[in-house]
Amino acid sequence: MLDSYVDILWEPGSHKYNVSSFLGELDEILLGATFSDFTDAMVDGLIAALRARGNSNATINRKMAALSKLLRKAQKMGDIAGLPEIKRQREKAGRIRFLDPDEETRLFAAILDKSDLYGRFCTFLIDTGARLGEGIGLQWQDIQGERVTFWVTKSGRSRSVPLTERAAAAVRASDRRRRGPFASISQAKFRAAWNEAKLEVGLGTDPDVVPHILRHTCASRLVQGGIDIRRVQTWLGHQTLQMTMRYAHLASSDLDICVPILERAAPAGQA
Numbered sequence: 001m002l003d004s005y006v007d008i009l010w011e012p013g014s015h016k017y018n019v020s021s022f023l024g025e026l027d028e029i030l031l032g033a034t035f036s037d038f039t040d041a042m043v044d045g046l047i048a049a050l051r052a053r054g055n056s057n058a059t060i061n062r063k064m065a066a067l068s069k070l071l072r073k074a075q076k077m078g079d080i081a082g083l084p085e086i087k088r089q090r091e092k093a094g095r096i097r098f099l100d101p102d103e104e105t106r107l108f109a110a111i112l113d114k115s116d117l118y119g120r121f122c123t124f125l126i127d128t129g130a131r132l133g134e135g136i137g138l139q140w141q142d143i144q145g146e147r148v149t150f151w152v153t154k155s156g157r158s159r160s161v162p163l164t165e166r167a168a169a170a171v172r173a174s175d176r177r178r179r180g181p182f183a184s185i186s187q188a189k190f191r192a193a194w195n196e197a198k199l200e201v202g203l204g205t206d207p208d209v210v211p212h213i214l215r216h217t218c219a220s221r222l223v224q225g226g227i228d229i230r231r232v233q234t235w236l237g238h239q240t241l242q243m244t245m246r247y248a249h250l251a252s253s254d255l256d257i258c259v260p261i262l263e264r265a266a267p268a269g270q271a
Contacts, residue, residue, distance in 0.1 A: 001074045002027075009073055013133060015154070022063040023070060037082035038071055047089070057089035064089075096246055097208035098217040099126075103201075107209075110197035118193050120170035121182050122214060127167040129218035129236050132187055132211055139180040143171060150237070159237040223250045 002023050010016040029049045030042070043064070050060050068086045075083050099107065104126065112119030125135055134150045142149045146168050149160040163171065174181035194211055195204075203209045215236070222232045229251075233244040 001070055001079060004079075005070060005073045005077075009069055011152070015133075018062075019066045022066045026063065026067055036080060038080055038084050039082070040084045043084045043086055056091075058091045060089050061091065096216050096220070097206070097213055098220040099209075099213060103203065104217070106201040107197055107203065110200045111193060114193045114197065117174070117182070117185065118190055120173055121185060121190070123170045124167050124182070125211070125214040126217055127164040128161055129215050129222075131215060132190070136182050136185050136187065137180070138182060140176065142180070153237050157237060157239070159234065161235055219244070219247045220250055223247045226251070 002020065006016065006020060010019050026046055029046055035042070046067070047060055047064070050063060055063070064086050071080065071083055074080050108119060108122050111122055121135060124130070125132070128135070128148065130138075130150060131154060134153060137152050138148060138150065142151060146163045147160055148163060148171075149158055151158045153159065171181045175184070178184050191211065198204050198206070198209050219232055219236055222235060223229065227235075229241065229244055229248055232247065233241055236244060238244045
């Protein structure tokens with residue numbers, strides 16, 4: 001099924017590679033079994049096997065989501081008759097790491113020393129919240145004035161965001177002869193430079209300091225700055241509000257206004 005539909009369901013890139021790995025692992029667990037219906041019992045067996053291998057619920061959900069997408073296509077094409085119910089596993093709300101201003105300054109300086117293009121790319125990502133692939137895939141026609149539109153996104157929905165002054169400057173400094181401002185960047189080479197830089201500034205032992213932290217940092221700064229969670233959802237292009245709610249706790253200072261209300265409502269003499 002994967003050979004038949006992988007090029008239809010997933011575009012070339014790292015996500016397609018990951019999906020192929022996920023489904024290859026599931027096929028290995030099933031020992032290449034053939035079937036006309038994919039049963040609930042088969043799903044339960046896969047989840048149990050993945051959990052026994054030490055997969056977290058979040059990882060299991062990603063692998064089963066890839067399976068679900070493939071099975072839906074196979075059923076539509078008449079390859080299988082029945083579809084199982086694949087329930088999403090409960091995920092823990094883990095700690096979200098983001099860069100503080102000092103960390104950003106030190107890390108970006110180290111990256112800039114290696115490549116002006118990489119340094120400008122980091123500035124663009126942290127101020128737009130774009131994913132690596134979205135930034136690299138950006139084309140010049142996607143930039144209108146001080147606003148960029150990301151057409152090819154993980155959610156499949158386009159979104160437009162305004163640029164900060166420094167993000168706009170990062171774009172303007174790029175080579176117009178290229179397809180886009182960051183089109184010449186190789187993800188593998190960028191990640192290698194990133195890892196070297198984080199080592200140099202003392203962040204080498206922190207597993208959460210990966211390029212995706214720039215997206216987390218953008219979201220965190222918006223929430224901490226008082227932007228409502230719905231607007232942050234739109235800015236990031238999250239499919240569901242639940243994904244954006246991971247950052248909601250950062251707006252806890254908004255609760256301070258509740259205290260005087262409660263104090264005024266308390267009976268006289270008990271305040």
